[in-house]
Amino acid sequence: MIKSFTMRLGLILALSIATLVFLLTIALTSLISHRASDSLEQEIGERLSTTSHQLADKLDFYMWSRYQEVQLLQGLDLEDRDETRRLLDQVQTNIPAFSWMGVTDAAGTVVASTNGILEGASIAERPVYLKAQDAPFIGDVHEAVLLAELLPNPTGEPLQFVDISVPLFQDGSFQGVLATHLSWAWGKEVLEHFNRTLHEQVDDTDLFVISERDSVVLLGPDDMVGKPLPVSFTEGASVKEWDDGQDYLTGMSIGEGYDEYPGLGWQVVVRQPTAVAFAPVETLETRILWIGLLASLVTAVLGWLLASIVTRPLKRITETASLMEQGKANTFPHQSGIKEIESLAFALESLVTSLTESESERVHFEKLANRDALTGLSNRVALREQLNQLHTSKEPYVFFYLDLDGFKAVNDTYGHGVGDEVLVEVAQRLRALPIEEAYPVRLSGDEFFLMFPRTERSTQQIREVGNTLIDTISKPITLDIASVKVGASIGVSIWSPPEPPHIAIEQADDALYRSKANGKHQLSFHESLS
Incomplete structure (x- = not known):
């Protein structure tokens, strides 16, 4: 009877300790994994949003630079057409992005232009003239109309321009318009540069530049350029399902202009398949889970050993009782069952305290992460x-x-x-x-x-x-x-x-x-x- 009771008690102690440690380890592992994954997902989303914001800023800065250069030419001497043409040709030579620059008279007839293209022709019905008679005009990306057959086009692709034009005044009276067509090829160069830089850091990432006017893709993958963007976004990071049925993590920013240049409201979208974007998160979760399971196995083995140590005095008493029954022993070894139970309670208490201290340290570091190190304010x-x-x-x-x-x-x-x-x-x-x-x-x-x-x-x-x-x-x-x-x-x-x-x-x-x-x-x- 005594021997049976002792074996059952050892088994109960071992299973109890192993179960307790296993549950505590799994709970802490799950908590840490969840928090670490949320933080990593947020960091990845913010990285894509930052990339879209940087590209939007670069596009706006480039347009601001060209806008400033056009405004500097408002003081042209319209009476000396040869000098005006020479100056425009010189600007185009220094800044090849200007595919065409021309000056009109008050009626909209081109009187001087780069390489003499369209001189004598009327652009009075074109927005580049109509909308620049009172104030500077900046037009969104559009295909060439009058210049399609007049400008060199080695790629054979449709020519696209961004218009920048300013009114010309003399003694307070309207004299004409300085009109320019900025080749959209510069936008493709900027996007390609960002793509190269981005793909060195992140795989399977696509960049889009979207027109505010009609939500058409101005720059992006070849099969989507010129088509409406199939998904709507708000600024920041989000997960969306696209028309190909795949989920993408996306970051979106809207160009807000630069200095006095008001901007065209271009939307910049950066997307990455969620399977690629969140792969580090899944790897982290799997790694933490395996570490937790290994820790549980180790602590379970230690719990079994601890239970064996705790029940060892009872086994000695049982053996002594058997010897006494055979007449081979006269006294029990000096043991106290209550003291052994107290030792077991102390061991469990130490174990729980150790786990609690680990959680307290985690909470402490979490509080540090929520405070600005310099001022002590919340961050x-x-x-x-x-x-x-x-x-x-x-x-x-x-x-x-x-x-x-x-x-x-x-x-x-x-x-x-x-x-x-x-x-x-x-x-x-x-x-x-x-x-x-x-x-x-x-x-x-x-x-x-x-x-x-x-x-x-x-x-x-x-x-x-x-x-x-x-x-x-x-x-x-x-x-x-x-x-x-x-x-x-x-x-x-x-x-x-x-x-x-x-x-x-x-x-x-x-x-x-x-x-x-x-x-x-x-x-x-x-x-x-x-």
Whole structure:
């Protein structure tokens, strides 16, 4: 009877320890795998969005450069046509992207042009003349009409142009138009450069440039150029099913122009098959699962050994009892069953404590990841989690998007060390604001974000809060080596459920750009609140 009881007790202890360790290991492994996978998927999506934004910026910058060069030619002497033609030919030689440049008289007849092409012809019915009589005109990509047979075309593909034209005035009266056709071949060169660079880093990635006018693919894979894009997007990263039935991770940005060049609203889309994009995620999950299973197996074996050690004293007592039954022993060895049970409890407690400490360390590092290392404010990761919690909120929030004015001058004058001290002081001033439930965030560089419940505040009261914040930040900052001063520009939007919070953030960012454009050191509401 005693021997049977001892074997059953050892088996129960071994199975209990192994099961407990296995469940704890699997739970922790699943939690870590889920969080790591989410973070990696987000990082991959942001990388594609960044690529699309970079390409959109490059396209806008190139168009801005050509736009500036055309504007510089507004002072042409229209009376000296030979000199005008010579100057236009020289510009075309230096900038071959200008396929054709011409000057018209007030009636729209070409009086001077590169290589004399179309001289004497009327372009009075073409948008490049009609829409540039009062202000500069920039036309979207289109196929050649008058110039299709007049310009060299070694590739045999239809010629496509982007129009840039400006009105010409003399003594305040309209004299004609300086019209240019910019070859769309430069856009293909930019796309090919990005494709080469991107494919060195990421496989199976496609780039598209989409016209805002009719959603037609201007640049992209050959079989899709000239056709409407089959899928609609919003800015940022998303997963979409395309017309080929395959899911793609996509990043999309919209060109917003550059400086005074307004832009044509081109959409830049970067796509990658989800099977390729998320392959690192699947690899990570598989690796973590195998590590977890191996750890479970090891701890299960250790649990079995531990159970054997715990039940060993009982076995000795059983053996002694058998010897005593045979008359071969007189006393039991000095053992205490209660003490062994206490030892088992202590071992289990140590094991659970060890696992708990590992989880505590994970939580600790997670908190560190949610804090800006310099200022101690919440960072973008923490803000994202905070915004996710807003989905359960029933009251609207005020979003302030801040950018410091004059901060670059402080960095340039005193160095980044002083710049860091200024950022720390600004963060302290944000924390000290007397606003209930205010949530300050450092986004990056000298950009900050502040959100708080609206709580029946009127637009005027919100404006007063913003102006107080600007005055607070603008107060001199006394440091060891100098007293410096920075300002602040603020963009404001109101988030109301159930609208996605990121839309209100974009609206606040747009309003901030308006504050910057209007002279800085001021607060601007999003147009929907004006």
